[in-house]
Amino acid sequence: NAGVTQTPKFRVLKTGQSMTLLCAQDMNHEYMYWYRQDPGMGLRLIHYSVGEGTTAKGEVPDGYNVSRLKKQNFLLGLESAAPSQTSVYFCASSNPTPGQGSYEQYFGPGTRLTVT
Amino acid sequence: AQSVAQPEDQVNVAEGNPLTVKCTYSVSGNPYLFWYVQYPNRGLQFLLKYITGDNLVKGSYGFEAEFNKSQTSFHLKKPSALVSDSALYFCAVRASGGYNKLIFGAGTRLAVHP
Numbered sequence: 383n384a385g386v387t388q389t390p391k392f393r394v395l396k397t398g399q400s401m402t403l404l405c406a407q408d409m410n411h412e413y414m415y416w417y418r419q420d421p422g423m424g425l426r427l428i429h430y431s432v433g434e435g436t437t438a439k440g441e442v443p444d445g446y447n448v449s450r451l452k453k454q455n456f457l458l459g460l461e462s463a464a465p466s467q468t469s470v471y472f473c474a475s476s477n478p479t480p481g482q483g484s485y486e487q488y489f490g491p492g493t494r495l496t497v498t
Numbered sequence: 499a500q501s502v503a504q505p506e507d508q509v510n511v512a513e514g515n516p517l518t519v520k521c522t523y524s525v526s527g528n529p530y531l532f533w534y535v536q537y538p539n540r541g542l543q544f545l546l547k548y549i550t551g552d553n554l555v556k557g558s559y560g561f562e563a564e565f566n567k568s569q570t571s572f573h574l575k576k577p578s579a580l581v582s583d584s585a586l587y588f589c590a591v592r593a594s595g596g597y598n599k600l601i602f603g604a605g606t607r608l609a610v611h612p
Binding site: 386413415422423424425426427430432440472474476478484485486487488489491492 | 502507530532534539540541542543544547549588592597598599600602603604605
């Protein structure tokens with residue numbers, strides 16, 4: 383049981399380039415989330431999904447797109463990277479079913495992205 | 499507006515001493531509160547949560563947290579700190595609108611000195 387995994391771990395992009403970050407979870411969770419972490423700002427929600435085929439905007443969605451074609455995968459895309467998108471990106475998942483292990487989110491190891 | 503405040507950027511504690519990492523929140527209705535820990539170059543790990551019931555919640559690695567409704571606080575505590583507890587700690591509250599969305603504080607860096 384790997385939990386939540388993210389690829390790649392590190393990436394350097396030039397301004398204007400595009401890339402996709404992949405998140406996969408093997409816990410059969412319905413909900414998945416993408417965050418960015420910046421120093422002194424905690425984690426901010428970019429987009430989230432409440433089930434296969436659904437996506438919704440979070441707090442800071444501009445410049446990002448997402449897709450959830452399969453329940454276990456949640457992709458985050460940057461169409462035209464900007465230096466302001468330099469950050470550490472975390473994926474998480476959670477279980478909506480009431481009971482033990484509900485409500486909290488489980489996080490992947492993160493992707494460190496630098497845009498030059 | 500919903501928010502979480504962690505008033506201390508850094509907390510310094512000597513090994514063996516008790517530690518407290520502070521968190522206050524602002525939400526409407528009953529709060530669902532969480533603590534996470536992040537070790538260097540790692541993802542966030544869930545420590546404990548308060549949903550309902552006893553105001554003192556016990557979690558992983560000997561940590562506990564006390565929910566205080568009148569003070570809107572959820573401070574993280576440990577009776578005896580270890581050097582290995584040194585990490586970044588995040589408090590979070592469940593956001594309105596469902597789907598287990600969380601609002602995070604800015605984080606508090608805990609440094610435990612030998």
